[in-house]
Amino acid sequence: MGVFKDYDELYACIGKLFDEAKRDSRIAPKIKDSHLIIQFRYDDPKGIVTINAAAPPTQQGAYFDVLWGDDTGLKPNVEMSMKADIAHQFWHGKINLSACCVRWAAPIWCSASGSLVLNVAIPLVRPHPRRCRGTPSPNLGEGDGGQGRNGDDGD
Numbered sequence: 001m002g003v004f005k006d007y008d009e010l011y012a013c014i015g016k017l018f019d020e021a022k023r024d025s026r027i028a029p030k031i032k033d034s035h036l037i038i039q040f041r042y043d044d045p046k047g048i049v050t051i052n053a054a055a056p057p058t059q060q061g062a063y064f065d066v067l068w069g070d071d072t073g074l075k076p077n078v079e080m081s082m083k084a085d086i087a088h089q090f091w092h093g094k095i096n097l098s099a100c101c102v103r104w105a106a107p108i109w110c111s112a113s114g115s116l117v118l119n120v121a122i123p124l125v126r127p128h129p130r131r132c133r134g135t136p137s138p139n140l141g142e143g144d145g146g147q148g149r150n151g152d153d154g155d
Helices: 007-021 028-034 084-091 097-103 114-124 129-133
Strands: 037-043 047-052 065-068 078-083
Touching: 007 047, 007 065, 007 084, 037 084, 078 084
Parallel strands: 037 078
Antiparallel strands: 037 047, 047 065
C-alpha cells in the first residue's frame, strides 16, 4: 500500500498544505505574480489539484485559488502527473522534482518545456517540509519531527 490509503487521506495531507500556501504572505504573492495555471495530477490514489494564479482569487484570504477535481474548466500552463507517493516525498523535501522532470528519475510527466518548469513553476511550489510535519498524514504524524509510524522517515 502507498502512503495514502485513499483520496480522503491525500486531500487531508496535501489539501491542507495548498490551503495554507494560498494564504501565505511569503510564497503566495510569487505564485500569484506568475499568472500561471499549474495542475498536479496524482495517482494511487487519484487526485487533481489546480492552482489558478491567472485570475483574481475568489477564495477568502487567498492570493490565488486552489481547486480540487478535474472539472475546473481551466487549461493549465503547466501539468505535472505523478504518483501521490512521489508528491508526498517532494513536499517533504526528500526528492528534487526539477531533476525528476528533466532526467525522468521518477515517474513524473511535465507538460511544460523544461525551462518553464525549472525556472518558473518548480521554484514556486518548492518543498515545505516544516508545513508538512505539522500536517496529519499516514506516515508523518502531527509534530513527529518527520518520523513515520514505524520510526522511519516516512519513505
